[in-house]
Amino acid sequence: MPDDFERMWADLAPVGRSAETGGYFRQPFLAAETELRAWLAEQAAARGLAVREDGFGNVVAWWGGVPGDDARGVLTGSHLDSVLDGGAYDGPLGVVSALAAVDGLRERGVAPARPLGIGVFAEEEGSRFGVACLGSRLATGALSWDDARGLRDRSGVPLGDVVAGGTSALLDGVGTFVELHVEQGRGLDQLDAPVGVASGIWSHGRWRYDFRGDADHAGTTRMEDRADPMLTYAMTALAANKQARIAGQRATFGRLEVAPNGTNAIPSRVSAWLDARGATDAALEELVAAVSRQAADRAGRDGTRVEVAAESVSGAVAFDPALAAALAEPRGWPVLATQAGHDAGVLQAAGIPTAMLFVRNPTGVSHSPAESALVSDCLAGVTALTDVLEDLLR
Incomplete structure (x- = not known):
């Protein structure tokens, strides 16, 4: 599993990276982010996952079938887009960790009792069309397509010219969402903890x-x-x-x-x-x-x-308290709030029980080329996510 994670991370490292600043330019539906989407499709195919996509550019790769009335799905994942001149970890860490967690579950011999999906939401940062968590807002119905289709990027291109739009059934049957993310602050560093659980998101x-x-x-x-x-x-x-x-x-x-x-x-x-x-x-x-x-x-x-x-x-979001407690208390993980917005907050607000895992950021710097995380902490995050998903799947 460590080799798989590090190999995948090395594959992503050069995509959309500025030679001048070292930061990332992975704006939605443009060259770099499109390359990452192709990479995700290859990774999903290599694992035999069933890929589904809606008209807004959101993607879920399912393991163990797709959710239905008799099997509520567990969803994990994050996003692949970045802010302008952003860091490497914000978003992609959650996607790569989700793929590595599937590998880890298979190595443990886990046969999922319900479907597990790896989700990638479009335009989480709002760096192109100006609305943060745009893909998850559209997928949950928090934002209507009629209101979103006219959003324009800085070149005047409307969203309606980039994606098909319409409605989304991508989250139908999802019973739980767990998002792993690099912490965008120094809370875990100050607590000397590699992994933590989010209690909620500020307004x-x-x-x-x-x-x-x-x-x-x-x-x-x-x-x-x-x-x-x-x-x-x-x-x-x-x-x-x-x-x-x-x-x-x-x-x-x-x-x-x-x-x-x-x-x-x-x-x-x-x-x-x-x-x-x-x-x-x-x-x-x-x-x-x-x-x-x-x-x-x-x-x-x-x-x-x-x-x-x-x-x-x-608005301010409190993550499912029972789920957060079930994740944090047995493992001694700290619980802390975050001032950063995430797709997880949108799904929780839409009524999907949601939890977030954070991986330590030793400097607390984010939305910057200086964003960082130790490999050992990232691998601890992969193990933490694998453990959590194993509990939820059983």
């Missing part, structure tokens, strides 16, 4: 802020005569930082578009995307309201205008 979402002003000459326009949306944006970014710190929550402006985007011109428009996260739904609502209020106040002083639109919002 989180993305908001677009459009700041509008008057384009003008950067040299001839007096400072007091300007209606500069960049100034309003800058003060809003500072306000977001301050409000999040005061409340003990999270707020980040990480994406920016400027028009006309000239060095010697005052902008006419600045569009900025806020990623905000709160321990509760109410905390998140209060945080975004405070940031938006300060943005509007500043716009009034700057002679600019601001519009705020929510692009995706997910």
Whole structure:
């Protein structure tokens, strides 16, 4: 099993990796991610797994048949796409570990009493079409195809031109979902534990802020005569930082578009995307309201205008407590919450009992080329997932 895991991991390592930064560019339905999908199909075929795909690009490879009325399936897996210039482990670790777990179960002589699926959800990061966990939202019905088909990437390509859409029956008959993921924080490192269990996910979402002003000459326009949306944006970014710190929550402006985007011109428009996260739904609502209020106040002083639109919002999720306890307590694994969103949260919110396993990240860095995990911890994660799946299958 260790050789299988490391061989598979070595196969994935060069796909979509930037020679300049060492980070990964595996955006959905583009060359690198498509290559990973082909790799998954090869791995599934080599193990005799039955592959099913829906019209949204989600895939499940089933071992031991497919779920039906008489056999509720166990699903594991994660995603293969990345953020822009992302790390190696976020997503693919869960997919490779799931394949290695199937190998491990077979080596143990486990004959599944119900089907086991390895799932890969599309566009988990929202790096191309702007909605996080897009594939799982569509598969569960949390987002309708009518609302999603018009989503466009940065080149203006609509989602409806990339996938067939429609409806999905891919999760029919799934009784339990377990997702293994690299931890995106230092909780396990601080506890000196290679593996942990998630208790839940913070409330989180993305908001677009459009700041509008008057384009003008950067040299001839007096400072007091300007209606500069960049100034309003800058003060809003500072306000977001301050409000999040005061409340003990999270707020980040990480994406920016400027028009006309000239060095010697005052902008006419600045569009900025806020990623905000709160321990509760109410905390998140209060945080975004405070940031938006300060943005509007500043716009009034700057002679600019601001519009705020929510692009995706997910409420706080508590994973199935009985399942989490059954996994963690007998093995002495720590239980901790996460501020990162996952497909597991979408499936739990849709009524599928769900658990998450975390593998230690020694630096806590994620969504970055510096994301890391020790091979020994990854292998401990594979063993942990194999143990959990064996219990669930029996």
